Amino acid sequence: MSGLTMLHRALDPEAPAGSGPVVLKRLLPELSMDRAVVEEFLDLASLSACLQHPNVVRVLDFGEVEGKPFLVREWVEGKDLGQVQHMSQRQGLPTLPEPIAVSIGIDICQGLQPAHQQVGLLHGELIPSNVLMGYGGEVKLIEFGFNRWTLREAWSKARMFSGKLMYFAPEQLLKEPVDGRADVYVLGLLLYKLLCGTLPMKCDSEFEIFNQVLEGQLVPARQHNPFLDTDLVRILERALARSVDDRYPSAEAMGQALADWLKADTPEFSADTRKQWMASLYPERA
Structure with a gap:
C-alpha cells in the first residue's frame, strides 16, 4: 500500500529499555474518511500479523485510535x-x-x-x-x-x-x-x-x-x-x-x-x- 500511507520511524515508550525503533504506518488523512478503506487496512493488518516468518517483516501491533487506523511493524536496519x-x-x-x-x-x-x-x-x-x-x-x-x-x-x-x-x-x-x-x-x-x-x-x-x-x-x-x-x-x-x-x-x-x-x-x-x-x-x- 505504498503511496496510500504515511510511514514514521518511532520508538515505543512502553517497550523495554534499549529496544530499537519501529515503523508506524498510518493511512493518509483523506483515506481515513473512507470506512471501506479503513476496514480493509485493518483486515490486512490482522492477516499480516498472522505471518510469523523470518522472511516477512513482523507486525507488532495494529488498531484504531479516534477513527484513524495504524499499524506498527519491526524496523529493518x-x-x-x-x-x-x-x-x-x-x-x-x-x-x-x-x-x-x-x-x-x-x-x-x-x-x-x-x-x-x-x-x-x-x-x-x-x-x-x-x-x-x-x-x-x-x-x-x-x-x-x-x-x-x-x-x-x-x-x-x-x-x-x-x-x-x-x-x-x-x-x-x-x-x-x-x-x-x-x-x-x-x-x-x-x-x-x-x-x-x-x-x-x-x-x-x-x-x-x-x-x-x-x-x-x-x-x-x-x-x-x-x-x-x-x-x-x-x-x-x-x-x-x-x-x-x-x-x-x-x-x-x-x-x-x-x-x-x-x-x-x-x-x-x-x-x-x-x-x-x-x-x-x-x-x-x-
Missing part, C-alpha cells in the same frame, strides 16, 4: 532491493552475482509460501522497494495485500500506478482474478532485473509496456546478459510465462527450483556469504 542493486551498479557490477540473486529469490519464495498457503494472502506488489535487505544479509517482505480491490481502487484514484505497471502480472493488468502465480510472475521480473540489470521490456511508454506484457513479448534474458546460466534462463522463462498454467504452480515450487540450482552451482553458499557481500557494498555498516 538495511536497504530495499532497488537501493542494493543501485549500490552494486555504482561499484561497477551491472548485475548481481548469480548465487546472491538466486538466494534472494529463494528467501522471497519462502516468505510468500506461508502467506499464500496458510493465510490466503497474496502480495500483489512485489516491487524492489517492498523487499528489504538487512545489513546482515537477511531478506524481508513488506506491504502484502495490494491485490485487494478497495485499496487498489484507492490507489488508482490517487493515480499512483505510474512506474509500477512494469511489476504487474498480465492478469493484474487486466484486473482478472489472481492467485499466487501472479506473485510468481512478478518475482520472475525481480530476478530478471537482478540477473540482467534491467527489466524485460524494451519500451518507454506504459501503453507499450501494457501491450508487451499482455502479448508475452518480453526481451529474452540472454539479450541483456549473454553469459547468464542456461538453467537460470529456463527458470526465468517459466516464471514469466504469459499463461498462469505454464508458470510454477506455487512460490514453493519456484523456490525449490532455485534452491536446486544453488545447491548444484554453489554448494558452499551460506547465509554468511550474503552477509559478506552486503558488507562489501556497505563497509561502514559492517
Whole structure:
C-alpha cells in the first residue's frame, strides 16, 4: 500500500529499555474518511500479523485510535532491493552475482509460501522497494495485500500506478482474478532485473509496456546478459510465462527450483556469504 500511507520511524515508550525503533504506518488523512478503506487496512493488518516468518517483516501491533487506523511493524536496519542493486551498479557490477540473486529469490519464495498457503494472502506488489535487505544479509517482505480491490481502487484514484505497471502480472493488468502465480510472475521480473540489470521490456511508454506484457513479448534474458546460466534462463522463462498454467504452480515450487540450482552451482553458499557481500557494498555498516 505504498503511496496510500504515511510511514514514521518511532520508538515505543512502553517497550523495554534499549529496544530499537519501529515503523508506524498510518493511512493518509483523506483515506481515513473512507470506512471501506479503513476496514480493509485493518483486515490486512490482522492477516499480516498472522505471518510469523523470518522472511516477512513482523507486525507488532495494529488498531484504531479516534477513527484513524495504524499499524506498527519491526524496523529493518538495511536497504530495499532497488537501493542494493543501485549500490552494486555504482561499484561497477551491472548485475548481481548469480548465487546472491538466486538466494534472494529463494528467501522471497519462502516468505510468500506461508502467506499464500496458510493465510490466503497474496502480495500483489512485489516491487524492489517492498523487499528489504538487512545489513546482515537477511531478506524481508513488506506491504502484502495490494491485490485487494478497495485499496487498489484507492490507489488508482490517487493515480499512483505510474512506474509500477512494469511489476504487474498480465492478469493484474487486466484486473482478472489472481492467485499466487501472479506473485510468481512478478518475482520472475525481480530476478530478471537482478540477473540482467534491467527489466524485460524494451519500451518507454506504459501503453507499450501494457501491450508487451499482455502479448508475452518480453526481451529474452540472454539479450541483456549473454553469459547468464542456461538453467537460470529456463527458470526465468517459466516464471514469466504469459499463461498462469505454464508458470510454477506455487512460490514453493519456484523456490525449490532455485534452491536446486544453488545447491548444484554453489554448494558452499551460506547465509554468511550474503552477509559478506552486503558488507562489501556497505563497509561502514559492517
